Amino acid sequence: MGEISLGLPSVLSGSGDDFPEELRQAAREIIDRYPPDRSRSALLPLLHLVQSHEGYVSADGIGFCASMLGLTRAEVAAVATFYTMYKRKPTGDFLVSVCTNTMCDALGGQRVFDELSEHLGVGHDETTPDGTITLEHAECLAACDYGPVMTVNYEFFDKVTPEQARDIVERLRKGERPQPTRGARLCTFKEISRQLAGFAEDRPEALADGVAGDATLAGVRLAQAHGVTAPEYDPTTPIVPEKESSS
Ligand code: FES
Numbered sequence: 436m437g438e439i440s441l442g443l444p445s446v447l448s449g450s451g452d453d454f455p456e457e458l459r460q461a462a463r464e465i466i467d468r469y470p471p472d473r474s475r476s477a478l479l480p481l482l483h484l485v486q487s488h489e490g491y492v493s494a495d496g497i498g499f500c501a502s503m504l505g506l507t508r509a510e511v512a513a514v515a516t517f518y519t520m521y522k523r524k525p526t527g528d529f530l531v532s533v534c535t536n537t538m539c540d541a542l543g544g545q546r547v548f549d550e551l552s553e554h555l556g557v558g559h560d561e562t563t564p565d566g567t568i569t570l571e572h573a574e575c576l577a578a579c580d581y582g583p584v585m586t587v588n589y590e591f592f593d594k595v596t597p598e599q600a601r602d603i604v605e606r607l608r609k610g611e612r613p614q615p616t617r618g619a620r621l622c623t624f625k626e627i628s629r630q631l632a633g634f635a636e637d638r639p640e641a642l643a644d645g646v647a648g649d650a651t652l653a654g655v656r657l658a659q660a661h662g663v664t665a666p667e668y669d670p671t672t673p674i675v676p677e678k679e680s681s682s
Contacts, residue, residue, distance in 0.1 A: 449508070451485075451499025458488050462503045465633060475504055478514055480632045482521050487629035491522040519573075520631075527562045527569040528623045529607050532586045533600070536575040539582035543596070547583050548572060550597035551604060567608050569624075580650035581616070588627045590615035593648070617648055 461484055466477045478500060485496035492515045500511045515521045522530075533548040534540075551570055555563050562569040578584045581593035585600055592603060593616040606613045612621045622630075622638070630636055658664070 449494030449496070449498040451495045451497075451502065454488065454495070454499050458484065458499075459503070461632070461634070462499075466503065468633070475506060478504060478506070478511065479518075482511075482515055483628045483632040486522065486526075487625050487632060490526050490625055490628075491524055522569075524560075525562065525566075526624050527567050528625075529567060529587050529604075529621070530569045530571065530589075530624050531604060532571050532573040532576065532589075534573045534576045534578075534582065534584045536573070536579075538575075538579040539584055542582040542594075544583035547585060547595055547597050547600045551600055554601050555604060563608075565608065568604055580653075581648065587613075587615065587621055588624055590618045590621055592616050 462477075462481055465480045465484065466474050469476045481500045481503060482492055482496070485492050485499060489496055497508050497511045497515060500506070500515075501508045504511075516523065531551065533544060533551065535544045535548055548570075552558055555568055555570060557563055557568070557570050559570065559572050573586070576584050576586055576591070578591055578593065581591065583595055585592045585595045585603075587603065587607070592599070592613075595603075603613050607621075614620060622636075626636070
């Protein structure tokens with residue numbers, strides 16, 4: 436009987452022992468942000484750090500996180516395979532995500548995806564042979580007020596048409612960096628992964644230089660016009676309610 440692949444990296448192999456000392460130092464910096472008895476909370480940024488090195492989370496990346504945090508590979512793999520932002524195979528320089536969820540789909544999101552898929556010759560979670568573009572469906576990119584929405588390395592292109600989407604990926608393949616509608620200028624997938632691991636970058640293109648759009652601010656303006664405010668928040672409120680005394 437042939438071997439059945441579930442598309443998961445083998446959690447029984449890979450150590451990350453060959454990863455560079457610079458990456459190990461960055462990992463220690465991340466872990467030091469957390470209380471010593473909560474170091475496992477550093478796993479999510481550590482996985483982004485691994486992606487900034489490899490472009491995805493390999494079996495070695497899983498072994499690296501496990502050894503840095505004293506976890507089992509199975510524990511790390513369970514997290515890495517749960518969240519879609521952690522990629523299981525090499526990702527292109529530009530991750531193009533097209534929202535095909537309800538709101539965007541009603542406004543043409545699937546047509547955008549289909550156009551890109553046909554133009555690039557790749558399907559969901561596939562990368563062009565030149566290693567430039569990885570295409571994926573996304574389930575709501577939290578910008579429904581600008582649908583149909585597409586992101587490139589998590590920066591937004593709003594109200595995008597199939598023709599505009601095709602033009603954006605063509606420019607990316609030529610080495611250009613089209614300006615997103617909002618947010619920071621584009622960087623590569625590895626560069627954005629390092630930012631997601633919590634390391635600020637001083638490159639000008641790493642910084643957001645836009646303001647929130649009209650549709651995003653509409654609710655705030657309505658609230659201000661009607662005098663609606665959020666309840667006060669006491670920052671001393673314990674995150675975990677203290678147990679009532681049994682006496
Ligand atoms: S449905 Fe597309 S961003 Fe929410």
